[in-house]
Structure formats: structure tokens, C-alpha cells
Amino acid sequence: MSQRTDQRRSEILQAAATCFIRRGFHQTSMKEVCAEAKLSPGLVYHYFESKEQIIQAIAQQAHRATGSLMAELETLPTLRLALARLAERLTHWLAQNGEARLYIEASVEASRNPSVRATFRAADDAFVTSFRLLLDAATHRGELPRDLDTELLAALIGICLDGIILNTAIQETLPLSSDVLQQLLERFVGLS
């Protein structure tokens, strides 16, 4: 794939994301995407096989930030610091307009679209595993009680974060400040 091709593809994806944030996957027509990208239908279909393929690509992007975030958290010396950083980064991500909406849109799509679901399951598993590692390390350092079910706790936190994302997507305002979120997380794992 040439550099030019990649560039065009990402332009189309960007335009599609804008439209999808505005109206959702299935209310957005290809005509809208074409108009937003200032490209003809023929050209858009030259770079993507179908609308479905564009949706898949967008759904994959919804998890972009997670991997590097978890890697960063693992380098921090204490769980408290890691949770603070998580709160900060999540708040920042939520403040980016539309990211939350796109994530929720993709989640809902995952419930019906097998290939999107596969993407989501993999990303979710990776998050829970990483988070569990974080908790296990903290337990090892004596920051948490030894009898904690870290697997369950990690899963619960994932669920709770999804709730925050959902709320952000629906309300126009951020429901939580970074500080409150940090306190919530600390409370959740039983740190304070």
C-alpha cells in the first residue's frame, strides 16, 4: 500500500467518524460520508469495499488508546499513581468530542455484528488482563489485601468505566472530574 493510499483511507475514515458521531452508523448514508470527505462515491468505494468495512475500521480505532495507556500504567511505582494517571487520561479522552459516542456506537454494533464483536472482545480481554496484572503487582507490593479477587475486580472496573463512557456519550457534559474519578477508582479497589 502506498503512502498516498493510506492517506486517502485515513481521510475517508476521519470523515466517516465525523458523520458517525453526528448520526450513528446506520443513520449515516454513504452520500453523507462522501460529502464530508469531499470525494465521489466511486472514489470512496475504490478505497473501501463497503460501508460495513468502514464501520469495522472505525470500531477498531475505538480501542486505539487502550494498549499504550495500560503499558504506561504498568511502569508506575504505586497503584495510587497508576489510578491517578488512568483517571487523568480517561478524563482527557472523554473530553475529546465524540470519542465516547463512537465507542458506544461501536459497542452497540458489537452486540449484533460478529466481526465487530470479535474486535471488542479481544480489546476487553486485553484491558482486563492488563488491569489484573496491575492489581496483582500492587498486591505483591502490599498495597492491597492478599485475598482480593483481582480478576473479578478488574472486570468490575471495566464495567464501571463503560458506564462512565456511556454517560458521557449521552449527556453533553462530562459527568466526572478527573479528581472524582480518581477517588472513585481508589475507593473501588479499596485503596483508601
Next chain:
Amino acid sequence: MSQRTDQRRSEILQAAATCFIRRGFHQTSMKEVCAEAKLSPGLVYHYFESKEQIIQAIAQQAHRATGSLMAELETLPTLRLALARLAERLTHWLAQNGEARLYIEASVEASRNPSVRATFRAADDAFVTSFRLLLDAATHRGELPRDLDTELLAALIGICLDGIILNTAIQETLPLSSDVLQQLLERFVGLS
């Protein structure tokens, strides 16, 4: 409105709900709804002005259970009992196939559809207010510390429950047992 009319309307709504659970609001065609209801298009349009109106009616139903639930919780003598009952009722509700999906579908619709949003905001406010009352009563009974920000806590619990509903809607399996959910809630409010 005759009894017969009400009956027909609720039949159509039931059929629509089945379709919406299966494919979502905007991927479901009126043809599908008609087929599911075993009624002709003309007849469906005799009972509902538009697809939009059917969606609105379905979105309203998504909150049906909340009111009576909160009323019930308020009659219980301790917060612990109230949370146990909440956990039990929520688990039961989540186990009803499709309720979670319909709720999430309606939530996402609320983010773009003003009249659905109004319904949701009202229902959410009512829940948070009721829950805060519950927490305030418990504080008064000495079950919770006096300096608790019950307003914030009630909102956080609402967000967290949304996360649970979202997860249930996407995974085919229930993520939480009633017991775990109860423990989670108790932990959350700082009861145990």
C-alpha cells in the same frame, strides 16, 4: 380509546420490541415489524403515526420498572436490605432477554433524538433523586457517615448500573450474579 385499540397498540409495540432487540431501531424496517405483528402496513399505520412514534413508545417502556422498584426500596428498614433487593430485582430484569439491549438502544437514541432524550433525562433524574433519598434516610439512621455526598454517590451508582446494563446487552451472558452485585453496591456506598 377503546380497549381493543389499546390491545392492538400493545401487540404492535411487543412485535416492534422483538424486532428492535434483534436488529436495533434503525436497521429494523417497518416491513419487519408488520411481519412480526402479523399485520399489514396500513393497519400498523392506523395505530401509530410513524416509526418514530413507535420508537418513542418503546423508549418510554425502558424505564417502566424503575418507579415501582424505588418505591419498594423505600419501604425497607435498612439500606443493606434495600441494596439486596435492588441487586435481586436488577439481576432478574437483566435476565429477561432483550431488556438490557432495548435499554441501551434507547439510551443511544436519546443521545440524538430530543424527545427520547427528554424521557431519559426525566427517568434518570427520578432515579437519582429516589436513590439519594434512600441514602439520606440511611444516613439519618446512622448506617452511613454524616459527611457523605449522597447526591454524588447516587449519581455514581446510576452510572455504574448503566455500565452493568451495557455489558449485559453486549455479552450474551450475565456478567454479575445477584450476590456479587449486592456486595458491589455495599462496597460502593461504604456499608461493609
Next chain:
DNA sequence: TGATATAAATCGAACGTTCATTCTAAAAAA
């Protein structure tokens, strides 16, 4: 270098289908 041939990129009209909705008219009920 300039001329020519090939390929890649791009456009927008057009396709067949499906959409939500409406209309006509028959059947049933009053």
C-alpha cells in the same frame, strides 16, 4: 528531452433494491 503508452485516481450518473408511508377498496361490524 519529448512523445507515447500504461496505469492509477477520480467523477458522477445510473442501477436495482428497499425504505417509510399512503391509497384504494374489500370485508366486517355497527
Next chain:
DNA sequence: TTTTTTAGAATGAACGTTCGATTTATATCA
């Protein structure tokens, strides 16, 4: 008979997608 209920064909608009024509870029050769 008049009104209400029902079916299903018909409507025009919008959908995702395709396709042939055209322009632009790249490679080949004189």
C-alpha cells in the same frame, strides 16, 4: 346503510453500490 377495520398494492424518495468515462500521474522508449 354507514362506519370501522383490514389487506395489500402502489408511491416516490433514499439507500448502498457499480460502472464507464475522463483526468492525472508514471513509466517506456525514441
